[in-house]
Amino acid sequence: MxxxxxxxxxxxxxxxxxxxxxxxxxxxxxxxxxxxxxxxxxxxxxxxxxxxxxxxxxxxxxxxxxxxxxxxxxxxxWPGLQLRTRRFATQVSHDADNPSRYAFGGLKPLARMLALDVVRRRDVGAAAKGVVLRARSRHSLQPNDPANTFDWIMEQSDQRGLTSAFHFLCGRTHPTLDAYYDPEDPRIRFLMRAIHDRGHEIGLHPSYGTYRAPDAVAAEFQRLRQVCMEEGIAQSQWGGRMHYLRWDSAATGRALNDAGLDYDNTLSYADAPGFRSGTCIEYPAFDPVSNEPLRLRIRPLVAMEATVIASRYLALGEGEQAFAKFAALKDACRSVRGTFSLLWHNTSLETDRLKELYCQVLDA
Ligand SMILES: [Zn+2]
Incomplete structure (x- = not known):
């Protein structure tokens, strides 16, 4: 009340x-x-x-x-007033933190992945496959690489009339939490071209330490634009999302704006899904320090898959409970004719159950 x-x-x-x-x-x-x-x-x-x-x-x-x-x-x-109307929509995006499970980085990250296979998943077969995949992935990402779900994701989006946005890391500002690939890598270039050719979107995933570092954001965006230009990838708008959803209200929006990005899709929380800024409708960003409206648009994120599923956050698992949470959030967006913006990592589709859950959420 x-x-x-x-x-x-x-x-x-x-x-x-x-x-x-x-x-x-x-x-x-x-x-x-x-x-x-x-x-x-x-x-x-x-x-x-x-x-x-x-x-x-x-x-x-x-x-x-x-x-x-x-x-x-x-x-x-004023009963005759014409109010602006909106339509409910679904938006999907994917942060390419690890476009391959085994292909990138030195021997250390590879050893870590193989150790995870053996110790945590108790899957010696996967580790053996990992060694083979590593050897085969030298020039191209392999279709049986568990993290290489890009084609499958695009297929799902195509079937539902959705456009997927894939965000790429273009810098390293943390020794272990950023990507092991470079955007200039021929395998990444190939992937970006494939995404673009299918009519989906490329975006920036500013690295771990950039959220208070405007120069680093600008340099990483420049790097992405350079690679895209060389690959003939032209887009009418460029957006992205901060790695680890790191966001400082006093600095990050301004940095993205000044770097020249058109929109950002970070604003949700890692530890709970929902409406961090109270809306599921795109709005113009505002710099609360200089008290100025920005050119940057905020596209609020509603949920990241890990926030709902992972044991360190809501821990709702991969079954009915998780689905019910996603569906309720989607309904909340529907009730105000807003946009249900969903982040689902390419690495969170390794099992049939996760793929099924993802489709259920898209179809809810
Ligand atoms: Zn990330």
Missing amino acids: VPHPLAQQRSDGWELGYDVLELAFWSLTRHEELGRTDLDDRDRFPAVASHAFKHGYLDRPIVDEWLEILGQTLLRQ
Whole structure:
């Protein structure tokens, strides 16, 4: 229950009980995240510290709901008014942190993968296959590489009339948390061309240490554009998402804007899915430090697959519970005719069950 009526009729017209525009501004600009020190071990503002999580509304596009009320109130006041209409949509994107399970990096990352196969998955066969795959992947990514799910992803998107955006890392700002590939690698160039030729999108995945480093963002974007230009990849817009969803409200949007990106798709939390900025509708970014609107557009992310599935986050597994969570978030977007923006890594489709879950979510 809210203390004041949301809207009420008075003798001289309708009155809103809340300043919804002020609330929307506060939420969209992520004002509550400024100057915070209660960050997680990756220096991120976590969902659990947010007002929305603490008050149980992170799974609702609250700004869109407020503006819906504002719209309805305006219509009561001026019944002939034409409000802008929207259509519900689904958006899928994929961060190519590891385009191959075994192909890239020196012997250390390879040994780590093989050790994971043997120790954690108890799959000696996979490790043996890994050694063979490594040898065969010297010039091209192999179709039986468990991380090479790009064609399958594009097939799913094609069947449903969706465009997939694939984000590539183009720099190293952390010794172990960034990619082992370079965008100039012929195997990556081939992959980017294949994505582009099928009508899907290439985007930037700024590396781990860039979220407060505007020069690094600009250099990485430049590197991506250079490779794409050499490969004949032209796009009308360029967007991306920060690696590890690292985002500093005071710096990251400004950095992406100044580097020349058209949109960003980072804004969700790693530790809980939902509506970090209260909306599932694209909006113009705003620099809360200089108090200036930016050219950059924010496309809010609603869920990352790992946030729902992985044991370190919601731990809902790969079954019914996970599906129900994704479906509820999608319904929340549908209810305000917004966009359900889903991040699903190419490496999270290694099993039939994960592929099935992904399709179920797309079809929900
Ligand atoms: Zn990433």
